[in-house]
Amino acid sequence: MSVQEKRASAGAAAEPVVVTAAAAAATGSSGCTASSAIARALIPCILTAIVVAAVSSRLFAVIRFESIIHEFDPWFNYRATQYLVSHSFRDFLNWFDERTWYPLGRVTGGTLYPGLMATSALIWHALRKIGMPVDIRNVCVLFAPVFAGFTAYATYALTRELKDKKAGLLAAAFIAIVPGYISRSVAGSYDNEAIAITLLMATFMHWIKALKQGSIMNGAAAALCYFYMVSAWGGYVFITNLIPVHVFCLLLMGRYSAKVYVAYNTWFVIGTIASMQIPFVGFLPIKSNDHMAALGVFGLLQIAALGDFVKATIPPRKFKVIMLVSIALIMALGVAGLFALTYAGLIAPWTGRFYSLWDTNYARIHIPIIASVSEHQPITWPAFFLDTHFLIWLFPAAIFLMFQELRNEHVFIIVYAVLCSYFAGVMVRLMLTLTPVICIAGAVALSKLFDTYLDFSHTLTKDAASGKRKSFMQVLTRALVSASFVYYLYLFVHHCTWVTQSAYSSPSVVLPSQNRDGSLAIIDDYREAYYWLRMNTDYDSKVASWWDYGYQIGGMADRTTLVDNNTWNNTHIAIVGKAMASPEDVSYELLKQHDVDYVLVIFGGVLGFGGDDINKFLWMIRIAEGIWPEEVKERDFFVNQGEFRVDSQASQTMKDSLMYKLSYHGFPDLFPNGEGQDRVRGQVVRSSDVQPLDYFDEVFSSENWLVRIYKLKDQDPEGRELSDVAKFESAKGTKRTSHKRPQIDLRV
């Protein structure tokens, strides 16, 4: 598991007051009849309340911790934003970053989606213009919450098109606080997804409007939102495929109309040309298979338009023949063309990430680097409930309701729901794109339900003919159903608040812990070590660490890294994997070849932190084995029973590996009798298990041993092997390890 586990902690309980109030207001309103004047005044108020709830529930992270950039990828985005505000936009697009992927460097400007950074830089400049010189860090930290507010509005506008304003308000309230979205948009979670979901909703909203009205303006607006989305997130491919699939379904259903033609063509032409302006995208829209569906549907629509024209001019019987022949011809030509182009290498081959979408085991077998990313793991069932609570069972009901009505926009939601449910099951990160449709569908279903059951008007007014009893039962039924759903809503809000504050608000740069009196204590080892690197090493030092920490080292320690979270070069990552998995002399040689000065490992054995490098070690071995099957063998790291051990029973290869030595160096000495208790793996590591380091010097270890930094020793001036030097030195009588050590209390 490569991304750290989210550590839940029972610390300060925050009040869910704001959220509850806003959601209650929203639910209350959905019951109110369309008394237009009141509604006109009430809707903006409710929307404002929802936006406030959306923003404030995302601020738990700032209130409980501080205004800090979270996790891994946001650190890169933050660093890129800093570069953008200190340089011109042109420089930014041409940015070659020689401080990552040493010695290759990265053409950062051409390999990133600049939308996020450009937006925050724009906000930063605009705020300066109006006399608010806000620090760029705060702009980045508060970016996601603010855009979550916009998302709520866009969702409202989208759902309004599906049903009515009441459903829209409910959907807005849901998306504002649903954990599945909050997980990627808390304050500090400065990632592409923060803006992407907003744009996703805005694009869909404009798309549905365009489709409904056949409006070129809305089609163009959808295309512009799409362009913005392309500039901001690689997941734009989802839109690129969803809209064509929608149109394709409409064609199959025989719902071709001039409106569909206008909306799709406007969107496709403007959107595609615009998206090609993003350097990272370039000519992909006409080359990559990901975009073929859109291109194909574009062609199909032209044919459909032609067919429509022909149909209007010739008799139906002749038309049928023409249609059958032409469909067969087109299919054959299309498939053959696709194969030919792929074979000729003119269009990009299917990417590994694409395969793992269809076959979950594909990555595990063929591409360990993809499988090693925790957000690429298949989702677990409880995660659905954790992320969407009661909406998850309302969702199928809503799809059923949509089938009953089945207007064009309902087809869209059905297509969206079906595609996304599948993909979310394959890859946990796609839960993020599923969440909005769950909210929308849930809101539509609930709103339908409330339309019927929350309407007490005629039972109260017309009370004569059929008799009192029936009317009473009617009121009771309605009250029961309404009450139970209002209770569900209350539970939902409660659940969302709880999940947000306990599971999704930890920056994972600092780890929450508890003092003895139960108050919140902060374990700040990452920043301790990164800051040490920043202040006390040469600016040009190269740091080797597992790729997970690449972005953080770049952002916080400001040092050159070998590999980072932009995992584009598997071989380079395998080099680090091999260095970690090999014996010291081999690693030293390999690291020296790459000018490495420092090696950084994360070790959780003292603290009991499960996401450390020893637990990720198998991935390093596997990735290295993929490149050097002769030199690194996964098998050698297991003991006979197929167990992965670190204590005295560990395999010799394991004990000799650099990762093992760096992690456990000096660790047993911390305990009485040299018996180190590894609190993660629950095993005893003895002094005799940990061989001394001959090629590396410990230069820093953080307070709780979480981050350990080693320096590569200089080569021996007399040209000896460093292991020989160490043997010579120890033969001179300097004892390297002694077993009688005083016990040391750990304050954790």
Place this chain on the structure above:
Amino acid sequence: MLFAQFWLLPVVMALLRCVAADDFVPPNAWENKEFKKTIELSNSFTAESLELTVVNIDSEPVTQYFLPIPYDLISKISMFTAAYASEEAFIQCMLVPGTHELEDGTVVSYGAIQFEEPVAPGEEIAMLVKVHYAVHGTPFPSEIGMDDTQSLALEVNRYPLSPYTSLMASVDIAGAEDFTELTPAEIDDESGILLTGQFKYGPFHNVPPFKHSMANVSYPVDYPLITVTDLKRDIWISHWAHTAEFQEYYEIVNEGAALKDGFSRVEFMKRVQRTEGKGGNFIGVLGLEMTENSTEPYVTDKVGKVSSVMREESKLLLKPRYPIFGGWAYNFTVGWTNKLEDFLHISRTEQDAFLISVPVLNGPPDAIYRNAEVSVILPEGAEVLDVGSPLPFSNATVTREYSYFDLADGHAKLTFYYSNLLSELGSGEMIVKYRFNQAALYKKPLYIAYYVFGALMAFFVLVNMNLSIK
């Protein structure tokens, strides 16, 4: 802008820039009847106090007494004062251009003590001169293990340096528990004598002018040598909030001995346990002195909040992210807020005139400041009338600073540039006199209201615009 400078201890640093190339030997007008030099090393800086009894042996009255100072130390002087021994009165001191090369190649420059009235021939004067240098010994050895004791080595002249003949001279070194002479003297007479907590050279009799013999003395120092390489101290004055907000950015380095074998966490934990957290030659905790009655203290650095901070009355105990061993550096920003009344005085004579007096430094005790920029940022619309600094500064500027909602002219920011400050000298108060009237006070909210109104109007117009072509 007129700067009235009422210095207590005037040293004209600017004069240092133009060093005359020619050789200068002061006229032999004086004789030191007694010259007792004491070098105090108990702080991270070096303090020399000279007890002098001098006689004018010239035939004419003289006004200046010269004191040679090694040329490389001139730029490190933080304080140079002289006073009469008999009465509590300061004598004017200055550094003068002109250098002189000694026999062994050492170049000296001069400090001059300027008597207010000429001293008649044969007249005897007893005075006390104090010179503080922002220097300390160099670590000896320069690299030590985690558990070793840190020692510093200082180059000292066995004789008090003077351009005049001294009848009786001695040099005392004090402030450490033990002293070792690393370079033994060639003549027996010159070797130092170790007394309790003191190391003594001399007394020597009839020492000729510029008598010179260097010794290298090492002494144990079990505390970190805190050097602030850069300090940016901003004091924001707000009349609306009635506050003075302090924000200080420190770049500090421990100039002690570096670690020989790197930092071992196990060794460190054992050491802390053994010494019961007493500390040593590393900075484990920095005690930052804030102004009294301050509120809302905070500490951040370039990667965010530093949470290991504890408040103890007016002191802020900051545990840096990592213990700062010799050669290691750290930087941080600390800030706090005071009520304006703590520093503000309203002028009785002039209308709308205010006086702010704030200490030049707060911060860690026993630290050397290589460069310090101390700024007072006045409210928007205020005008600087007069300023004063208790310490010599190299430059002072008034610039414009734009902050939140500064839509008009921005704040006037007055900055003093200092070098070689010592924490001990920082308690002196700098004074800023400025004019700030009611009109300026109300101008700011009006400006903000004006812009908000403009924005709302623009919004209103845009919303009501109808661009429909139907």
